[in-house]
Amino acid sequence: MGLIQAPPGEKTGTYGVLLAKLSTVVGKAQRFSVWPLGFGLACCAIEMMATVTNRMDLSRFGGEIFRASPRQADLMIVAGRVSLKMAPVIQRLYEQMAEPRYAIAMGACASCGGPFDNYAIVQGVDNYIPVDVYVPGCPPRPEMLLNGILMLHEKIMRGEAPANHGGIYVPEV
Amino acid sequence: MRSTAAEQATSASESAARRLKALLGDAVQEPRVERDGVLTVAVAREAVIAVLTELRDNPDHEFRVLIDLTAVDYGHGKRTPRFDVVYSLLSRRDVARIRLAVGVDEGDEWVPTATSVYPCANWLEREVYDLMGIRFDGHPDLKRIELPEDYDGHPLRKEFPLRGGHRQVRRPEDPEPHFGHRFRAR
Numbered sequence: 001m002g003l004i005q006a007p008p009g010e011k012t013g014t015y016g017v018l019l020a021k022l023s024t025v026v027g028k029a030q031r032f033s034v035w036p037l038g039f040g041l042a043c044c045a046i047e048m049m050a051t052v053t054n055r056m057d058l059s060r061f062g063g064e065i066f067r068a069s070p071r072q073a074d075l076m077i078v079a080g081r082v083s084l085k086m087a088p089v090i091q092r093l094y095e096q097m098a099e100p101r102y103a104i105a106m107g108a109c110a111s112c113g114g115p116f117d118n119y120a121i122v123q124g125v126d127n128y129i130p131v132d133v134y135v136p137g138c139p140p141r142p143e144m145l146l147n148g149i150l151m152l153h154e155k156i157m158r159g160e161a162p163a164n165h166g167g168i169y170v171p172e173v
Numbered sequence: 174m175r176s177t178a179a180e181q182a183t184s185a186s187e188s189a190a191r192r193l194k195a196l197l198g199d200a201v202q203e204p205r206v207e208r209d210g211v212l213t214v215a216v217a218r219e220a221v222i223a224v225l226t227e228l229r230d231n232p233d234h235e236f237r238v239l240i241d242l243t244a245v246d247y248g249h250g251k252r253t254p255r256f257d258v259v260y261s262l263l264s265r266r267d268v269a270r271i272r273l274a275v276g277v278d279e280g281d282e283w284v285p286t287a288t289s290v291y292p293c294a295n296w297l298e299r300e301v302y303d304l305m306g307i308r309f310d311g312h313p314d315l316k317r318i319e320l321p322e323d324y325d326g327h328p329l330r331k332e333f334p335l336r337g338g339h340r341q342v343r344r345p346e347d348p349e350p351h352f353g354h355r356f357r358a359r
Contacts, residue, residue, distance in 0.1 A: 119337025
């Protein structure tokens with residue numbers, strides 16, 4: 001290892017060469033900074049807030065900065081029950097997010113309507129926006145939401161998210 | 174000490190009920206005590222504004238707070254009148270409560286608005302209109318408050334289906350959701 005002096009840059013084992021797909025590399029970079037648009041509608045918002053507090057600490061995984069504007073956010077966490085009156089608002093906000101954009105349905109109500117199977121509550125926010133990860137619970141514990149966000153990170157790394165067009169944006173080189 | 178206050182409150186409600194009976198005669202029925210201990214008086218629709226004004230302004234009882242304005246649907250054909258519009262009043266001075274029940278017939282679902290007497294009735298009446306379909310004559314802005322503006326039907330009526338009668342899963346052929354007349358895309 002140390003006896004043969006190779007010209008600088010050539011592969012001797014001291015310089016590393018990584019072979020990978022571009023989408024994987026970009027995905028690995030993207031997942032470190034997924035800024036949530038906290039869309040706390042109801043009780044699940046409390047647990048989402050708890051995930052950001054220092055005990056669970058979402059900022060370890062890049063999601064500390066909850067943006068108020070969808071234009072600046074990557075991830076929409078739909079936390080809470082979605083009423084019929086709120087559904088077009090959610091759809092418009094999702095459309096305003098810049099790609100690549102992801103969505104997590106947090107809790108039973110956002111996933112499937114939860115305990116409210118009636119005239120006013122939408123039976124799952126995926127009737128209006130494409131959802132990447134569903135987190136069950138009523139409400140899910142902060143650890144469960146964290147698990148869902150990490151699952152989303154793995155999806156991003158593999159290049160499988162976002163759900164709206166099944167690929168990531170790869171700039172033309 | 175507690176019992177004296179409770180007795181005082183009960184007597185305030187009762188004296189209010191007696192005074193109303195003396196003032197308005199036929200329009201006010203005999204008071205009865207509901208399950209939660211609140212004195213309830215049945216009032217005719219024509220007299221409800223007079224009764225509310227009297228209860229609010231009379232210095233003997235001063236029911237100055239409208240705690241709740243809601244409605245009850247007994248079901249089609251189950252009772253005449255079908256609906257009851259219920260006003261719950263509170264007197265903070267005596268900590269006394271009184272309740273008015275105004276009978277409303279099916280097909281004739283309207284009641285004069287209480288917003289001139291209690292301004293907070295504005296949104297409470299909008300909610301009753303939204304969910305029960307009872308109109309409030311003279312209301313400054315009677316429109317739906319909880320359901321979308323273009324929603325069809327009044328869900329808390331007894332014959333309204335639980336799930337609303339509309340499809341719960343959106344299909345691609347369904348029309349785009351919209352905000353109603355307020356938010357028009359430019």
